[in-house]
Amino acid sequence: MTAIMRTVGVAAVLAVSTIVGAAGAVSGASNNNTFKPLAGVSLHLGSKHAIGYFVKGKDVCQLTLVVGEEPVGDEIPAVTPTRFSAAIEAGRAARFDTGGGTQLQFSCAPRATAMTVETLDQVAYTAPRK
DSSP states (O other): OOHHHHHHHHHHHHHHHHHHTTTEESSOOOOOEEEETOOOEEEETTTEEEEEEEEEEEEEEEEEEEEEEEEOOOOOOOOOOEEEEEEEEETOOEEEEEESSSSEEEOOOOGGGGGGEEEEOOOOOOOOOO
């Protein structure tokens, strides 16, 4: 698959996120959102936009997440969005770096019945001298 076709495909996924939003996706950039299997989530994170969903497995949340530049009008983003996939065990969490100064933490509920996403600000860390 060429880079152009991949970009067009991902742009189509981002465009579909608007339709998914009308069909029950959790939307916004609040600090804590809970969503059900296949419901979808759309997060506006400043210059970045993340969309995703999860499928319930046996005590595991199979998360798919796409992070890209925030769309501007009808323009196709110049940078190719990044797709993440993760199997998160029930009761556990995983963090994803959006590349825009924030991290997204996805927590899988017991029995994988729901997921919670939390936006976290990244803070620089320097280890103390020994």
